[in-house]
Amino acid sequence: MVRFAMRWRPARSVAMVAALAIGCGDPAARVRLVALGGPACRPMSANQVRVTSYGPSGEHTVALGLDEVVAIGSFAADTEQIGVEVLIGGGEIGAEGKSAPLAFGALADGAAIPVLMAPPDGFCELPAMTEARAQPVVAPAGDGALVVGGMGPSGPLSTAEYYDPTTASFVPVDVPPGLADPQGFTGTALATLPDGRVALIGGPQRVFVVFDPRVRRFVTDPTVIGPWAFHAAIATGDQEVLVAGGCMTAPPCAGPPQMPRAVRYELPHLTAPELSAMLPPALRIGARLFDLGEQGDGRRHWLLAGGTGTAGGAARFALDDPAAEVVPGGHAQTAALDGGAVLSVFGDDAAPPPGDGSASVFAPDAAAARTIAGAPARQGVRLIALEDGRVVGFGGAAMEVVTYDPTRDAWSSRRAMSSDQTGVLTAPSLVRLTDGTVLVVGGAVSARAWLYRPSLVGPASGSVTVVPVSDTGRGVLTASDPQTVTRVAGQLPAWLLTTPADAAMARALVGGPRIATGSVSAFARVLSGGVALIAQQTAPGHALVAELAPGSPPRLVRLAGGDAHELCAGTDAVAFDPATPVTLRLAVTARDARLSIGEREVLACSIAAGERGAWGIASLGAGARLAVDSVTVAR
CATH class of the missing domain: 2.60.120.560 (Exo-inulinase; domain 1)
Incomplete structure (x- = not known):
């Protein structure tokens, strides 16, 4: 059992202090809950704080006054996450946040638990990135995110940086010598491995190299693998990445697909990739790969969907299939849904205004995508799945957050519930972090960055x-x-x-x-x-x-x-x-x-x-x- 004490100090950057002791006779180990975020992210009119532990035994919530220090005997040592809600007038939640997953009982003496606070369904603006960049390539990296390339004020960038969730700030990442290129990292793909490392694949450099967030640097020597650009990549195991789609040159990516087949790269054998399913003869620029998981036939299936080029269809396959199955009826932007389905919506950004809000879902084993309720017509929107089962979209001239609720098969569109706003974003880069927030960067040539705080409902909810x-x-x-x-x-x-x-x-x-x-x-x-x-x-x-x-x-x-x-x-x-x-x-x-x-x-x-x-x-x-x-x- 854990004994826990906490105090909320809204005027200070370190907003919460906690002490815990594991076991009846153990000496107390002190840890701190550190509330991150600027003034707009932490309301000054708070009147109460609620702290919730999430673990196998369920949720345990304690309400505190602003200056109250309370010993809490119900926070178990197997707590997996901690949530914080700050109440304002009328009992409304003015700000909330959640830690990254943690092993609470194993925390060292003096450990800090960062919690990014933001208004519910609102933005919290972060300290600026190290460089202004539009449409960089981003991917989860441990509890943070790797940000690579993009378009800078003077052209394509060959630089990278890491979003550090423990400080809610960005730090530069050294790029291996020889990877600087006039085209930057245009057309490069990133794939997050199960252990949190990130593989960088293809692009003008035509290499495969791995970034490790624990040391915040690229830890393998770049290996030349061939001309992949604007392709999709996803980890299929601890040491393997699947690559499909795209083209041979970046830019302009006007030629045929790089490979008629999907290709598997094993990290120990990068120069000897293994061919996978034959893909339909279609140009897919910026498509995404989805892991559909084990299907009724006992095999793990994958879906290549979305992007531009050949309109509509997706390709569904198992790694040992001789050829992929064509699944018609898709659109340009995609996101995963619970249960192995994939949401597909919006047309090509280059289409005439106001854009196309047509939407469909690729259901497991369905021969064609299922038509669903249409979204508001938008251009420049990018989608990401939330932990609670919804999908949100950011970008477009309306400066609104677009949300899809599969329960009701309904779309909503409204301004974020926060004083921090992003302004107009065009095709921003998005990544969901392990605390459930969404990092939003690169919707213009700018160093500005935001975190979006959706519902606290997630994998550890009680x-x-x-x-x-x-x-x-x-x-x-x-x-x-x-x-x-x-x-x-x-x-x-x-x-x-x-x-x-x-x-x-x-x-x-x-x-x-x-x-x-x-x-x-x-x-x-x-x-x-x-x-x-x-x-x-x-x-x-x-x-x-x-x-x-x-x-x-x-x-x-x-x-x-x-x-x-x-x-x-x-x-x-x-x-x-x-x-x-x-x-x-x-x-x-x-x-x-x-x-x-x-x-x-x-x-x-x-x-x-x-x-x-x-x-x-x-x-x-x-x-x-x-x-x-x-x-x-x-x-």
Whole structure:
């Protein structure tokens, strides 16, 4: 158990002080919560501070007066993140922030825990970058971000810098000798490796080199790999990067694609890359690669989508496929959605004003992108997925934040809720950091930079409830395939999931928590067919599923390797009345799983520990229909 003391001092840069002791007899180790951000990011009219610890045992919140020092005995040593909310008049939140993921019980004496404070759904302007640059290439690097190249006042840049979240500032990064080029890093791609390092691939230098945020420098010698430009790159493992799309020269990138195939580079063998799937003959400039995860066939799939050049289609493939599958119906800007789907929206920035807001979703295994509600017509917008399941876009002449909510299949557009504003941005560079904030840079030839603070809901959240028919709830429920959802308006609104005739389930996942143990509870009406509760989903083909099919005993199965492995089953057949809502609950510990209908436990068995993943609900069986009133995921 941790003993914890805190004081909020709004007039000082170090806003919080904490002391903790691990174990009953251990000496106290002192740590500090350091609130970062300028005056506009930390309200001076605060009247209360709330501090929340997030961990396997759930959320624990303590409210403090401004000058109060309180010993808190409920913050566990296994705390994974710490959130801070500053309350102003009327009980509103004037600023909030969250630490990066941490091992709270292992912190050294004197350690500082930085928390960037900003108005909710607002910007906090950061100290300037080390150089003015437009449209640099950016990628997560540890808890911070690597910023490379871009267009400077005098032309393309061959420089780099690192955003340091511990000080909320930028520091220059030395670029290896020989990589300076008149075209800078134009057309270069970055790929973040699982350990936080970042691979820089291609561009005018035609090299592969690795940056390590722990030492804040490039740590490998540049290796010449060939002419890649404006391509997509993504890590496929600890020591491997997948590259696809783009062209042979940068700029003007007017020729054919660099390679007809996707290519895999292993870090120990960069000069001997391995060819992957054959891609369709199309020019894709600035597309993105998405990891769709393990699918129903047991193989991990990838999607190359978005960008400009050949309009519309995407390419979906497994690494050992002879050829990629063409999936038509996409648009220029893309972002990941929960459940293995990919959002696609907006047209080419070069199209005539006001632009195109057409939107679609690439659903797992769907033969074509599903058309969804259109976004406001914009040009120069760039998208990024948030931890809570929403997607936001920045840029365009309207100077508004564009938000997509998949629960309601609805777009909103409004000014950020902060005194700090970005002004007009054109194609800014975005990266989501490990504390859930979004770094925004490079929307003009400028050194200005901002952090955007969305909801604190994220992977470590203790409890999230979604009421999908509510217009005011902040929870997000994302269907893997938007075509499986019907939204009924009127006096008796409904959110209906329907399983396609050729599918086993239609799933919807709750945004935020990514946990291995906990519970998912749902209040729903089973209109036809059955219902399933989903736990530990890391991909469509990898999840723990509690199945309740009418006329059969309930059973618990683990989807993995292309098969459904039954772990255990109940004894009594289940039945549902379409007119009567039921409460369902699946609770999973590191040792067992228990399934209940109302107050009645219908299944219990021992299971092996699982992986952290998403949790949710599904209609079960071909043609099954399920009216979802609410879903709660809790640790």
